[in-house]
Amino acid sequence: MADICYEDETSACESRPLWSSRKWRIGVQRFRMSPSEMNPTASTTEEEDKSEGIYNKRNKQEEYDFMNCASSSPSQSSPEEESVSLEDSDVSISDGNSSVNDVAVIPSKKTVKETDLRPRYGVASVCGRRRDMEDAVALHPSFVRKQTEFSRTRWHYFGVYDGHGCSHVAARCKERLHELVQEEALSDKKEEWKKMMERSFTRMDKEVVRWGETVMSANCRCELQTPDCDAVGSTAVVSVITPEKIIVANCGDSRAVLCRNGKAVPLSTDHKPDRPDELDRIQEAGGRVIYWDGARVLGVLAMSRAIGDNYLKPYVTSEPEVTVTDRTEEDEFLILATDGLWDVVTNEAACTMVRMCLNRKSGRGRRRGETQTPGRRSEEEGKEEEEKVVGSRKNGKRGEITDKACTEASVLLTKLALAKHSSDNVSVVVIDLRRRRKRHVA
Amino acid sequence: MEMIGGDDTDTEMYGALVTAQSLRLRHLHHCRENQCTSVLVKYIQAPVHLVWSLVRRFDQPQKYKPFISRCTVNGDPEIGCLREVNVKSGLPATTSTERLEQLDDEEHILGINIIGGDHRLKNYSSILTVHPEMIDGRSGTMVMESFVVDVPQGNTKDDTCYFVESLIKCNLKSLACVSERLAAQDITNSIATFCNASNGYREKNHTETNL
Numbered sequence: 001m002a003d004i005c006y007e008d009e010t011s012a013c014e015s016r017p018l019w020s021s022r023k024w025r026i027g028v029q030r031f032r033m034s035p036s037e038m039n040p041t042a043s044t045t046e047e048e049d050k051s052e053g054i055y056n057k058r059n060k061q062e063e064y065d066f067m068n069c070a071s072s073s074p075s076q077s078s079p080e081e082e083s084v085s086l087e088d089s090d091v092s093i094s095d096g097n098s099s100v101n102d103v104a105v106i107p108s109k110k111t112v113k114e115t116d117l118r119p120r121y122g123v124a125s126v127c128g129r130r131r132d133m134e135d136a137v138a139l140h141p142s143f144v145r146k147q148t149e150f151s152r153t154r155w156h157y158f159g160v161y162d163g164h165g166c167s168h169v170a171a172r173c174k175e176r177l178h179e180l181v182q183e184e185a186l187s188d189k190k191e192e193w194k195k196m197m198e199r200s201f202t203r204m205d206k207e208v209v210r211w212g213e214t215v216m217s218a219n220c221r222c223e224l225q226t227p228d229c230d231a232v233g234s235t236a237v238v239s240v241i242t243p244e245k246i247i248v249a250n251c252g253d254s255r256a257v258l259c260r261n262g263k264a265v266p267l268s269t270d271h272k273p274d275r276p277d278e279l280d281r282i283q284e285a286g287g288r289v290i291y292w293d294g295a296r297v298l299g300v301l302a303m304s305r306a307i308g309d310n311y312l313k314p315y316v317t318s319e320p321e322v323t324v325t326d327r328t329e330e331d332e333f334l335i336l337a338t339d340g341l342w343d344v345v346t347n348e349a350a351c352t353m354v355r356m357c358l359n360r361k362s363g364r365g366r367r368r369g370e371t372q373t374p375g376r377r378s379e380e381e382g383k384e385e386e387e388k389v390v391g392s393r394k395n396g397k398r399g400e401i402t403d404k405a406c407t408e409a410s411v412l413l414t415k416l417a418l419a420k421h422s423s424d425n426v427s428v429v430v431i432d433l434r435r436r437r438k439r440h441v442a
Numbered sequence: 443m444e445m446i447g448g449d450d451t452d453t454e455m456y457g458a459l460v461t462a463q464s465l466r467l468r469h470l471h472h473c474r475e476n477q478c479t480s481v482l483v484k485y486i487q488a489p490v491h492l493v494w495s496l497v498r499r500f501d502q503p504q505k506y507k508p509f510i511s512r513c514t515v516n517g518d519p520e521i522g523c524l525r526e527v528n529v530k531s532g533l534p535a536t537t538s539t540e541r542l543e544q545l546d547d548e549e550h551i552l553g554i555n556i557i558g559g560d561h562r563l564k565n566y567s568s569i570l571t572v573h574p575e576m577i578d579g580r581s582g583t584m585v586m587e588s589f590v591v592d593v594p595q596g597n598t599k600d601d602t603c604y605f606v607e608s609l610i611k612c613n614l615k616s617l618a619c620v621s622e623r624l625a626a627q628d629i630t631n632s633i634a635t636f637c638n639a640s641n642g643y644r645e646k647n648h649t650e651t652n653l
Contacts, residue, residue, distance in 0.1 A: 134531055164532025165509075231508035231530075231612060290601045292562065293534035299605030300612075301532060311508070311612055 118142070119156045119241060120432040122407030124414045128340060128426050134163035135338050135427040136174035136234075143178055144185050144240075156241045157181060158429050162254050162338040164301070165232035169208050169308035173234050177204050181240065193240075194322040197249035201236065201307065205318035208308045233301075233308030236320070237268055237336050241431065244327055246334060249320040253303045254338045257347045258433075259355060261330035264347035267323050270339075271305035273297050278304040287315030331433040333358060333406075340424035341417045350413055354430055357409035406430045468551055468571050469588035477565070478599040479590040480607055484614035486583045488625035490574045493583040494550050496621060497570055500525060500542045506617045509533055509609070521545060524557070535561030544569070563606070564592040583621070585614055 119141050127133040137160055144155040157178045163170030180200040188196050209230070235252025248256040250268035258265045271278055274295035282289055282297060282304060290299035297304060297315050309316045335350055342350075410428040417426040473479040486493055496506050500523070501515040512528040519525075519542060527538045537559050544553030550573070556566035568589040575584040587610050593602045 130531065131528075132531065165530045166511075231616075233532075288604060290605050291596065292601075292605050296534065298608040299534070299601070300608060302534075311615070 120403035124410040125427040136170040170234035230310035233306035340426035344420035354409040471590035481588040488621035
């Protein structure tokens with residue numbers, strides 16, 4: 001149960017204290033995992049409840065240390081949160097999750113049978129030293145189900161969005177982009193991924209612009225009301241995993257990295273304004289790249305593509321670059337993360353760390369020593385507005401358990417980024433791609 | 443409205459002479475060797491009083507500036523006071539400290555200097571003026587914003603000018619959007635009031651659909 005928290009930070013993202021008090025806020029937003037994530041043997045709620053006592057929040061001293069491991073938060077095992085579930089995470093259910101906000105650690109799960117139908121993944125997302133949380137993560141396993149006479153396959157959707165200017169474009173991507181990709185996927189029989197993704201991103205971009213003209217998100221911190229708020233955008237790195245392929249569509253400077261046979265293979269190339277081809281494209285469109293605290297479009301935006309950012313069109317475009325990679329037996333895992341990670345951690349270092357987590361035979365017990373004082377607990381519970389657990393720990397009916405290793409890996413990467421003084425929000429998704437022998441359980 | 447209409451005819455009578463000379467006088471900057479300067483103009487289809495009401499609020503630049511998330515001013519916003527501005531994410535700054543140098547409600551002049559912040563705009567000084575202008579036969583506003591700033595090491599004059607101009611263009615575009623929306627609301631409201639006088643029921647419908 002991750003609950004990384006700098007004490008003064010607890011009111012951070014969503015609440016609005018005086019800005020002056022937030023000015024120097026340095027710390028990690030709390031984020032959590034479900035108790036069962038800490039307790040691999042948990043298969044019943046009773047066991048989960050029991051685990052609360054053991055896997056509690058670390059003591060205060062540790063909380064000031066970003067490198068410390070996460071610990072559990074009992075508040076997360078409340079029944080209502082149990083009901084928030086990614087089970088079956090098809091679109092209708094993911095809609096239910098759309099209200100769930102910014103900071104979350106979402107434990108993934110694996111099924112004991114038909115492992116490829118249920119991917120193992122983990123996610124961690126922290127506000128870090130930033131004033132506001134503007135990252136968003138979307139996880140939609142089995143967002144497309146295809147069934148033929150002989151087989152059934154499922155496609156899984158993972159998306160990481162890094163907002164700038166405000167959080168509302170990233171939040172909108174989290175709510176909608178997978179639905180658009182799903183619509184495009186279902187209407188396209190030939191699986192022309194590049195076109196499908198391009199269409200989805202274009203539609204997303206148009207929706208963001210149009211949506212800005214009509215409705216404004218309730219949580220939005222924008223002072224400017226619609227439709228004047230067009231200086232807001234988001235990166236998007238989206239991966240669709242099918243049984244045969246890994247499709248990555250990227251727009252902006254978030255990144256997808258595949259670990260294949262121990263080697264880090266980037267599946268996307270960051271859209272930086274000084275990338276030669278991007279520089280040419282911007283200049284041909286009549287724009288200019290100025291080195292002003294790094295290369296920036298018009299001296300303003302430090303990325304050359306994004307969803308939203310209407311004010312920088314056409315120099316900044318929403319067209320994604322798409323890669324389609326055949327899956328092999330050597331594929332180990334895929335990392336999607338925002339530049340909060342990649343600015344301070346190399347692809348190789350990230351892969352090495354995740355590899356350590358996934359290959360550890362038994363990862364449990366490490367956090368056992370970390371306990372939380374009861375007083376701290378209640379304090380925690382009162383300040384929960386910005387962190388939610390989205391995933392379900394397990395579903396006894398379906399015999400699923402969470403994927404501890406992936407979650408642990410993603411949490412560790414966020415901690416590494418913070419320890420390396422990342423100044424940005426950090427969001428990491430780790431997807432285990434190793435194919436498991438199918439085990440059928442009665 | 444009538445008053446503004448009168449102003450407009452005056453301006454038209456004086457013609458280009460007024461714009462060229464008296465306006466330029468208000469935008470005089472002393473530009474040193476290592477500095478650059480420029481003037482931008484934006485026409486807005488909203489009456490002067492409305493545009494000025496947005497511009498003059500030294501303590502609330504976020505009402506129209508798209509890159510500012512928060513602003514705090516200690517005490518009354520009077521000449522010489524400071525504002526601490528928080529810049530939105532994704533930009534090459536997070537904070538900026540700015541001083542109110544000039545605020546003339548008669549002549550519609552706002553002068554601001556940037557005196558600090560984690561950005562590369564040193565010795566930045568700007569003057570913004572608004573002037574009545576007929577646009578498509580309606581009373582509109584011409585906004586002029588000029589600036590002078592140090593050219594930082596590693597950049598050319600041209601780069602620096604282009605960058606600041608980009609920012610100002612965004613601000614002025616946003617100022618236009620906000621004021622034009624407010625102007626449209628004003629018209630809607632007056633229609634609603636008119637309808638209210640003639641038919642209370644219809645008025646209600648109008649407000650709902652138009653707002």
